[in-house]
Amino acid sequence: xxxxxxxxxxxxxxxxxxxxxxxxxxxxxxxxxxxxxxxxxxxxxxxxxxxxxxxxxxxxxxxxxxxxxxxxxxxxxxxxxxxxxxxxxxxxxxxxxxxxxxxxxxxxxxxxxxxxxxxxxxxxxxxxxxxxxxxxxxxxxxxxxxxxxxxxxxxxxxxxxxxxxxxxxxxxxxxxxxxxxxxxxxxxxxxxxxxxxxxxxxxxxxxxxxxxxxxxxxxxxxxxxxxxxxxxxxxxxxxxxxxxxxxxxxxxxxxxxxxxxxxxxxxxxxxxxxxxxxxxxxxxxxxxxxxxxxxxxxxxxxxxxxxxxxxxxxxxxxxxxxxxxxxxxxxxxxxxxxxxxxxxxxxxxxxxxxxxxxxxxxx
Amino acid sequence: xxxxxxxxxxxxxxxxxxxxxxxxxxxxxxxxxxxxxxxxxxxxxxxxxxxxxxxxxxxxxxxxxxxxxxxxxxxxxxxxxxxxxxxxxxxxxxxxxxxxxxxxxxxxxxxxxxxxxxxxxxxxxxxxxxxxxxxxxxxxxxxxxxxxxxxxxxxxxxxxxxxxxxxxxxxxxxxxxxxxxxxxxxxxxxxxxxxxxxxxxxxxxxxxxxxxxxxxxxxxxxxxxxxxxxxxxxxxxxxxxxxxxxxxxxxxxxxxxxxxxxxxxxxxxxxxxxxxxxxxxxxxxx
Numbered sequence: 001x002x003x004x005x006x007x008x009x010x011x012x013x014x015x016x017x018x019x020x021x022x023x024x025x026x027x028x029x030x031x032x033x034x035x036x037x038x039x040x041x042x043x044x045x046x047x048x049x050x051x052x053x054x055x056x057x058x059x060x061x062x063x064x065x066x067x068x069x070x071x072x073x074x075x076x077x078x079x080x081x082x083x084x085x086x087x088x089x090x091x092x093x094x095x096x097x098x099x100x101x102x103x104x105x106x107x108x109x110x111x112x113x114x115x116x117x118x119x120x121x122x123x124x125x126x127x128x129x130x131x132x133x134x135x136x137x138x139x140x141x142x143x144x145x146x147x148x149x150x151x152x153x154x155x156x157x158x159x160x161x162x163x164x165x166x167x168x169x170x171x172x173x174x175x176x177x178x179x180x181x182x183x184x185x186x187x188x189x190x191x192x193x194x195x196x197x198x199x200x201x202x203x204x205x206x207x208x209x210x211x212x213x214x215x216x217x218x219x220x221x222x223x224x225x226x227x228x229x230x231x232x233x234x235x236x237x238x239x240x241x242x243x244x245x246x247x248x249x250x251x252x253x254x255x256x257x258x259x260x261x262x263x264x265x266x267x268x269x270x271x272x273x274x275x276x277x278x279x280x281x282x283x284x285x286x287x288x289x290x291x292x293x294x295x296x297x298x299x300x301x302x303x304x305x306x307x308x309x310x311x312x313x314x315x316x317x318x319x320x321x322x323x324x325x326x327x328x329x330x331x332x333x334x335x336x337x338x339x340x341x342x343x344x345x346x347x348x349x350x351x352x353x354x355x356x357x358x359x360x361x362x363x
Numbered sequence: 364x365x366x367x368x369x370x371x372x373x374x375x376x377x378x379x380x381x382x383x384x385x386x387x388x389x390x391x392x393x394x395x396x397x398x399x400x401x402x403x404x405x406x407x408x409x410x411x412x413x414x415x416x417x418x419x420x421x422x423x424x425x426x427x428x429x430x431x432x433x434x435x436x437x438x439x440x441x442x443x444x445x446x447x448x449x450x451x452x453x454x455x456x457x458x459x460x461x462x463x464x465x466x467x468x469x470x471x472x473x474x475x476x477x478x479x480x481x482x483x484x485x486x487x488x489x490x491x492x493x494x495x496x497x498x499x500x501x502x503x504x505x506x507x508x509x510x511x512x513x514x515x516x517x518x519x520x521x522x523x524x525x526x527x528x529x530x531x532x533x534x535x536x537x538x539x540x541x542x543x544x545x546x547x548x549x550x551x552x553x554x555x556x557x558x559x560x561x562x563x564x565x566x567x568x569x570x571x572x573x574x575x576x577x578x579x580x581x582x583x584x585x586x587x588x589x590x591x592x593x594x595x596x597x598x599x600x601x602x603x604x605x606x607x608x609x610x611x612x613x614x615x616x617x618x619x620x621x622x623x624x625x626x627x628x629x630x631x632x633x634x635x636x637x638x639x640x641x642x643x644x645x646x647x648x649x
Contacts, residue, residue, distance in 0.1 A: 008437040009444075079401035084367060182396035182570040185499045312497055322406050322568045326486070329407025332438055336431045336468045336626055339612055340530035340549035343594055348524050 023068045037061035040137075046249075046278025047071055051320065052078030053179065053198045055248050055277055072200075072320050079321055087180075092242055094230045096252050096275070097154055101228035103279075106155045108221045108256055114152030119227060120279075155224040156254050156271065165256065165269040166299075185312050192294055192311060196287045197276050199318030207308045207318075208286035211293045216306030218292045219258035220272060227251045227279050251276050253284040257292050264300035290314060370417035370450040376400060380418035380572070384563055387574035392537030393505070394488050394571040402567065409442060409467055411565030412484035415572060416446065416465045419480055419563065425453040427461035432469035432609065432626035439467070458629050468531075470552040472608045472630040475560035477577055483546040485566035488573065490534040490544040510542050513584065521589055533591075536582045537575055545581075551593045551609045556581040598623040603634035604641040 024031065038045055038061035048060040052075045060078060067073035103119025106112055118124075159165035175190030178198075183191065196204055211218055229249050233242040253274040261267035272292030274284035293308040307313055317323060368374065383397035402410040420426065426446055430439040434456040442465060443454050455461050458471045467484040475481060491501045494512045504510070513534060520528045533550035537543045545556055546564060556562070562575040575581060585591035596610040601622040608630055610623040622643055625631035635644065 008435045008440040012437055012440060076401075076405065080403040083400045083402065084371070084373070086373060180398050182398050184396055312499060316498075321401065325406025325408065325410075326568055327407075328405060329486070332408065332467075333431050333436055334468070334547075335611060336549055336609070337531040337547050339596065339610070339626075340551070340594070342612065343596060344526075344528060344530040347594075348526065348528070351525055 023066070032065060034058060034061045034065055037064050043279060044069075044071060046280050047201060047283075048074045048078055050277040050280050050283065051075045051198050051200065052082065054078050054082045072324050076321050076324075082179075089234060090174075091232050091234045091245070094232060094248070094250070096226070096230060096250065097151075097157075099152065099226055099228040099230050099250070099252070101152050101226050103228070104152055104224070104226040106222070106224045108223050109155065109158075112155055112158070114150070115148070117148070121281075152226070154254065156256065159223075159256065159269060166259075166265070166271060168271065183315060185315075187311060187315065189291075189295070189298075192315065193273065193275070193287075193291060195315045195318055196274075196290055199287075200320035200323065201280075201283045201286070203318050203320065203323075204286045204290055205282060207293075207314055208289035210306065211289050211308045216293050216296070216304045216309045218270075218272070218289065220255040220289050220292060221257070222285060223254045223256035223271075225251070225253045225281065225285065227281070249278050251278065251280045251284040253281075253288045255285075255288040255292060259299070262300035270295070270299060367449050369422070370420050370446065371402070372400065372414065372417045377418040380414055383572040384415065384418065384574060387563070387572050388561070388576050390541075391575050391579050392541030392543040392573060394566075394573045396570055397572050399567045399570040404441065404445070406568035407486060408438060409465070409484035410567030411569075411572070412465050412467070412482050412567075413442060413445070413565075414567060415482045415563050415565035416463060417450070419463055419482065420446065420450050420452055422450070422452065424462045425455050425460055426450075427455050427458060427464045427629075428466075429464070429469060429471070429627075429629075430467040431611075432471070433628040435628065456629050457633070458627075468547050468549075469609070469626060470548055470555045472605075472625070472627045475558050477559040479560040481558075481560050481562050483548075483562065483564045485544065485546045485564045485569075485571070487532075488544055488564065488566040488569050488571040490532075490542050505541060508540070510536075513542060517584060517586070521586070527585070527589065527591075530594075534584050536584060538579050538581075542584070543573065543575075543581075549595075549609060550583070550591070551595045553581075553583045553591070554593055596623050599641060600625045600631060600634075601641045601643040603631045603639045603644070605631070605634055605639070 038057050041064065044064055045057050045060045048063055048071055049055050049057065052060065059081065060074065063074035063077040064071065066077060101117055103121060104114060104117045106116065156165055160167065176188065178191055178194040183195070227249070229247050231244045232246050232248055234245050235242045255272040257270045257272060259268060259270040270292065272288035274287030274291065276284045276287065290308055293306070294311050294314065296303060296309050303309055380397060383395045386395045387393065399411065399414060402413055404410060404413065416426070426443065428434065428439045428443040430436040433439065446452055447454055458464065458473045461479065463480050463482065464471065465482045465484070470481070489501050491504055491513065494516055495501050495504065504512070517527050520526065529550065531549045532544055532547040533553055535543050535545055535553060535556060545553060556575065557578070557580065559577050561577055564573045583591040596612060598610060599606045600608060600610060602624050605625060608625045608627060611626045613622050613624060615622055
């Protein structure tokens with residue numbers, strides 16, 4: 001007679017087995033390899049690395065395979081794995097001015113030292129489904145030119161030379177670490193940037209978009225967007241000097257924002273900054289816009305009450321692993337609390353009815 | 364899963380969590396921020412409780428995990444398995460035999476002893492959150508002991524509904540100082556919050572740990588003319604006949620027939636083993 005669900009253990013095992021089958025799909029179709037995902041779905045891999053806060057294309061590709069292409073689930077796998085890795089130390093800051101750029105564009109100048117380098121971009125493609133790809137995706141060989149030599153200095157450096165853009169004072173202070181210390185408000189800019197770079201792409205995009213539509217508009221120009229590889233160096237105490245431990249691909253966006261001056265600052269251009277693992281253009285531009293919106297206090301601007309200006313609102317809700325976990329947990333059993341609510345509502349209804357009948361009787 | 368450290372987390376992380384637990388015990392009811400880690404189960408599934416349990420467990424411990432009072436609910440099974448795999452500790456379904464009990468939404472019916480620790484999974488640790496969404500504000504309210512807003516809310520409940528309309532996660536005042544969210548336990552369980560065991564509360568996503576040391580005064584907020592009332596379904600358990608346990612209401616058929624059974628499955632089982640029988644006990648045995 002007792003019909004409550006029993007045997008949770010067996011049910012879980014069966015669910016996992018079915019899930020594994022679904023992940024594989026029809027066995028008539030060849031299985032996807034991790035290398036294929038890494039090479040051919042590289043932008044998905046980049047997003048998983050960025051929001052998973054772990055730079056490892058092979059692990060990210062594995063996570064995508066295991067997650068059946070659900071990128072937030074893949075990010076979650078990476079985050080959980082990341083927890084188990086011991087922290088050996090911190091690298092030196094990477095030098096993005098020395099980046100070997102695949103792509104580097106500026107919207108604020110027609111040309112600049114280092115040039116406008118389009119790189120592999122969707123920007124000027126017509127979004128027409130390419131039915132040929134359904135059959136085969138081989139690309140014809142194209143001629144290669146010689147590699148560009150010479151440095152690619154940051155665009156904001158030129159504006160800085162003229163003293164017309166807000167200066168970012170250099171500091172040797174060790175920034176806080178979002179993954180080692182609990183986030184407490186108010187925060188500072190390094191923590192905000194850490195939170196934004198691992199924040200959900202959709203959320204950061206939406207926040208950035210809201211500033212463009214007038215909720216704390218900050219008049220952003222893409223001063224520069226660059227994508228490429230930078231070496232990562234680490235000081236080894238036993239050696240007494242820094243050695244290169246690897247190379248990572250980054251997307252960096254610096255916005256130049258119009259600024260008419262405030263109570264505390266003279267008229268000048270201001271900056272927003274975005275830096276994201278991999279080729280993650282949309283994310284890094286969005287990050288720069290939200291970063292700029294969150295800087296209202298330090299620039300002496302008014303709080304317009306816009307969501308993108310509110311660091312507690314933005315940082316508390318940017319993490320998709322926190323968000324999806326809490327959202328989805330409401331499908332777990334809640335029947336004990338529901339029972340308590342049931343009894344409360346029944347009691348309140350009973351009392352309301354009694355009040356009504358006694359009132360009618362009195363009339 | 365042998366490649367992981369005992370109870371999954373590395374020793375450094377466990378030490379950090381233990382420091383937060385000790386601080387929590389020293390300041391009962393105060394929410395201690397801690398650097399919560401991403402765990403291999405989602406936020407909202409008890410990552411706070413799991414981290415507190417991981418930092419609390421020793422190889423000699425016996426662990427019991429319940430969700431909604433039951434040992435066999437899916438999430439309880441999953442967390443118990445996690446610790447079986449990563450810590451290799453003994454597990455049990457018997458409240459009596461456990462040294463550490465991790466729970467979601469219930470306090471066991473059996474009186475807990477001073478050699479036991481109960482770990483609560485907490486979704487929203489801040490009792491003032493739904494009155495004031497900002498953490499910066501609520502922390503200020505706690506430090507100034509400014510709880511007027513909470514009393515106004517309870518008062519408004521009474522004026523609107525004739526009763527305090529909070530059925531679970533009913534706020535309490537701990538040791539005469541901090542207002543605390545006892546986690547979403549039904550208010551039936553509130554009187555049990557004064558107990559002999561150590562009570563630890565972990566909120567992973569919100570990065571907070573708090574605690575109630577043994578024998579600490581815990582008062583459910585109320586008014587003199589509207590005293591707090593621990594309520595339950597007005598039935599005995601249909602399986603074991605208990606009159607004093609929290610009951611689940613189970614819909615049995617299309618006609619909407621119901622039965623009421625203990626939510627604490629171990630309590631119900633042990634009573635039936637001792638020969639107690641409820642209205643439907645005989646049918647259950649068939």
